Amino acid sequence: MYILNKYFCKITVISFKIFSESVYSYKGEKQRKIILTVEQIRDQHFLMVLWGAGAAWCPQLQRKKDHIWEFKYLLAQRSSISGDIELHTTPWSSCECLFDDDKRAVEFKEKFQKSEKSLMKMTNLSTHLEEKCSGEINKIYKQCLSCLPFNKVRKFYRPALMTAEDKGCEICIQVVSELMEKIFLNIPADWLNRFIVPPSDTTYGMIVADLCHSLLTDTEASYLLDVRSHFVLDENSYPLQQDFFLLDFHPDL
Known part of the structure; x- marks a missing residue:
């Protein structure tokens, strides 16, 4: 199952199938369920299930069912019955009806009219490796169960590649999100984007930016790093691959 960051589609059919499902609950409450059909690729339909608060969108979706809509943070999973991909709303989901002259709507219409094979391609890692495709899998995130039942999506720092130098020897070290923080x-x-003190204009982002600048420009500063290394050697012990991963960062020696 995956969380889709953004999903553009055309509402083609509204199916008034309304249920109260005990098998799908949130905070111990039964969730209202409405099923509708959406079309992202010409003549290719997907079922979208509106759960709980998402069911309240039904009236406006009915009124503007021939418009282009942008949905955010949907759960995409295969139906246990049909095996087809279904789209489900989550506690974080939102929807927006786009005006005809909106750049997002114009781009969608152009792709929709060309009847491209796929505007949204979901794949797992093994399939992607078998196909040997070059490109990016962006905007698809696996659901973080530990984040539930928060009602908003958390933001994280992107993993980074740190270059470290010691006595003329230089290596690149992979840094995960938690250590970036x-x-x-x-x-x-x-x-x-928060202000450190409400009357002040200084944000935490400015503090992080200043810290980045000091880390990169203060060539006299030294830091203690805990690093895990991984080497792949050939039969002559020549390193074919060498990877370094940051385990901990100590700013003060």
Whole structure:
């Protein structure tokens, strides 16, 4: 199952199938369920299930069922009955009806009229490797069960590649999101637009930017790094591949 960051589609058919499902609950409450049909590729339909609060969108979807809609944060999963991909709303989902002259709607119409094979391609890693495709799988995120039942999507720092140098020897070290936050004084990514003190114009994002600048420009500073290394050697012990992963960062020696 995946969380789709954005999903553009044309509402083609509204099916008034309304249920109260005990098998799908949120915070112990039964969820109202409405099933509708959407079309993202010409003549190719998907079922979309509106759960709970998402069911309240039904009247406006009815009134503007021939318009282009943008949905965010949908859960895409295969039906256990038909095996087809179904789209489900989540507690974070939102929808927006786009005006005809909206850039997003114009781009969607152009692709829709060309009847391209796929505007949204979901694949797992093994399939992607078998197909040997070049390109990007962006905007598809696996559901983070540990984040539930929060009612908003958390933001995280992107993993980074750090270049470290010691006595003329230089290596590149992979840094995961959690350690990026530690390096940035444990300032969460969600706080970057917040003001440190409400009357002040200084945001946490400015503090992080200043810290990045100091880390990159202060050539006299030294830091203690815990690093895990992984080497792949040939039969002559020549390194074919060498990877380094940051385990911990100590700003003060």
